[in-house]
Amino acid sequence: xxxxxxxxxxxxxxxxxxxxxxxxxxxxxxxxxxxxxxxxxxxxxxxxxxxxxxxxxxxxxxxxxxxxxxxxxxxxxxxxxxxxxxxxxxxxxxxxxxxxxxxxxxxxxxxxxxxxxxxxxxxxxxxxxxxxxxxxxxxxxxxxxxxxxxxxxxxxxxxxxxxxxxxxxxxxxxxxxxxxxxxxxxxxxxxxxxxxxxxxxxxxxxxxxxxxxxxxxxxxxxxxxxxxxxxxxxxxxxxxxxxxxxxxxxxxxxxxxxxxxxxxxxxxxxxxxxxxxxxxxxxxxxxxxxxxxxxxxxxxxxxxxxxxxxxxxxxxxxxxxxxxxxxxxxxxxxxxxxxxxxxxxxxxxxxxxxxxxxxx
Numbered sequence: 598x599x600x601x602x603x604x605x606x607x608x609x610x611x612x613x614x615x616x617x618x619x620x621x622x623x624x625x626x627x628x629x630x631x632x633x634x635x636x637x638x639x640x641x642x643x644x645x646x647x648x649x650x651x652x653x654x655x656x657x658x659x660x661x662x663x664x665x666x667x668x669x670x671x672x673x674x675x676x677x678x679x680x681x682x683x684x685x686x687x688x689x690x691x692x693x694x695x696x697x698x699x700x701x702x703x704x705x706x707x708x709x710x711x712x713x714x715x716x717x718x719x720x721x722x723x724x725x726x727x728x729x730x731x732x733x734x735x736x737x738x739x740x741x742x743x744x745x746x747x748x749x750x751x752x753x754x755x756x757x758x759x760x761x762x763x764x765x766x767x768x769x770x771x772x773x774x775x776x777x778x779x780x781x782x783x784x785x786x787x788x789x790x791x792x793x794x795x796x797x798x799x800x801x802x803x804x805x806x807x808x809x810x811x812x813x814x815x816x817x818x819x820x821x822x823x824x825x826x827x828x829x830x831x832x833x834x835x836x837x838x839x840x841x842x843x844x845x846x847x848x849x850x851x852x853x854x855x856x857x858x859x860x861x862x863x864x865x866x867x868x869x870x871x872x873x874x875x876x877x878x879x880x881x882x883x884x885x886x887x888x889x890x891x892x893x894x895x896x897x898x899x900x901x902x903x904x905x906x907x908x909x910x911x912x913x914x915x916x917x918x919x920x921x922x923x924x925x926x927x928x929x930x931x932x933x934x935x936x937x938x939x940x941x942x943x944x945x946x947x948x949x950x951x952x953x954x955x956x957x
Contacts, residue, residue, distance in 0.1 A: 623902040626895050630909035634684070637916040641680045644923055647671050682813040683919040683933075684912045685821040686878055687888070689870035691911025692825075692832065692904065694885020695892070696867035699843055700860045702769050707885035708871035711758055711776030713751045714882070715783035717875040720750030721805050722790035726798050743805070744817065748876035754779060755868035759861055808879040808934025810919060817877045824873050828866045829908065835859070836900040843898050881934040883941025884911055890944075914940065 642654050649657075649671060657664045657672040664672070693708040701710065709715075724746040758779065762772050791799060832839070838859055841849045850856045871885070888910040889903075896902040915933075918940060922931040 623896045623899070623906075627902060627905050627909065630906060630913060634909050634913045634916065637913055637920065638680055638684055641683060641916050641919050642672065642676050644920055645671075645676050645679075647675075649676075678813045678815055678818050679810045680916070680919070681818045682810050682821070682878060683915045685818065685825050686810075686874045686881065687884055687911035687913070687915025688829075688908040689821060689825045689874045689911075690881065690884040690915075691888030691892075691907045692829070693867040693871040693874075695889035695904070695907045696832075696863045697885065698889055699839060700769075700863050700867070701773055702846060703773060704890070705886070706773070707882070708867060708875075709780075709880075709882065709885075710773065711868075712754055712779035712783055713868065713871050714875060714880045715780045715787060716754035717747040717751040717872065718787045718802075718806055718880060719783045719790065720747040720876075721879075722787055722794075722802055723750075725802050725805070726790045726794045741816075744876045746876075748872050750783075751872035751875055752868055754783075755864060755872070759864050804932065805879040806934075807932035808881040808937070809932050810878055810922075811930060813877060821873055821877060824869055828870060829904075831866065832904050833901070835862075836904060839863070839904075840898060840900040843900070879932075879934060881937050883937050883944070884914060887941050887944050888914060 639651075639654065642658075643649055643651055649668065653664055653668050654672060657668055661669055661673065690708060694706070697706045697708055697710055698704055703710070721743045724743040758772065758775055762775070791802060794802060838849075838854045841852055841854050842856065842859060845852065847856055875881070889907050891910045892903045892907040896906050914937070918933055918936040921940075922933055922936045925931060925936075
């Protein structure tokens with residue numbers, strides 16, 4: 598007859614082996630996605646205006662002094678900022694979408710659920726159409742005025758919603774409804790700005806609303822790198838609390854998770870990433886919706902892995918969209934927001950009808 602202690606130890610050993618196998622599987626998936634993202638990044642550097650071979654790109658990256666000056670200019674001054682913007686934008690929008698879905702407890706939420714895109718669009722419209730900026734006291738000019746104004750409006754929108762919700766003690770559903778109301782307000786103001794704009798201003802505004810990687814710069818890359826580079830480690834440090842919040846909702850407070858404070862912190866981090874990226878490249882949708890769901894399908898709700906997989910998926914989808922935008926019609930670079938929407942709509946429909954079928 599088997600002793601109880603022996604049976605218990607055997608069960609514990611089996612559970613430990615199963616857990617270790619799951620950790621190895623998730624780690625391997627994360628590594629594969631990182632490698633795929635790096636390969637897509639390299640392909641994005643090769644593809645574009647002008648002709649660069651794989652050898653020239655690899656040599657230019659590893660030994661810049663060994664390539665001709667014109668190759669160095671094309672690679673480092675023209676293509677590299679665009680590609681890095683695609684990678685950072687994909688990571689930031691994906692993480693922002695994941696945080697928004699956690700805070701709002703809504704699997705269909707993304708960074709623009711609270712009206713961030715409409716607020717950014719109106720901020721950009723003020724700078725483009727009315728030549729008005731909230732940052733007029735700073736020595737900014739050209740595209741940086743548009744970027745700064747869009748960022749301030751998007752961040753201020755989320756801060757005001759968060760402050761109002763915390764003061765009024767609104768439930769998650771009411772925050773979503775408040776965000777929808779804000780979205781329609783700014784959409785109406787944006788439509789008014791479009792109606793009053795002249796031809797050149799309207800063209801610039803519409804192009805910005807479609808999203809584009811072409812107007813990036815090393816300064817904008819640096820800003821997004823700092824924001825994503827600071828927030829990502831913070832999220833990893835909070836991964837246990839985020840996992841608990843996703844699993845237990847408001848009941849996570851029983852397990853020692855400061856739910857209200859955590860939700861506000863996640864909301865601010867989501868707004869920072871979505872606001873800075875939207876201000877840099879314009880309105881780009883569906884990355885924040887697609888990447889978190891793919892991550893959860895691959896590794897589940899363990900945020901130690903889900904956050905990294907989400908960021909890698911976002912970078913991969915965004916760089917693939919960048920490649921498609923340059924190759925779909927030779928000689929024409931499509932707006933990146935248009936491409937991500939075309940890629941994201943089928944997934945969105947599958948998600949909606951798939952959930953309905955599972956509930957039936």
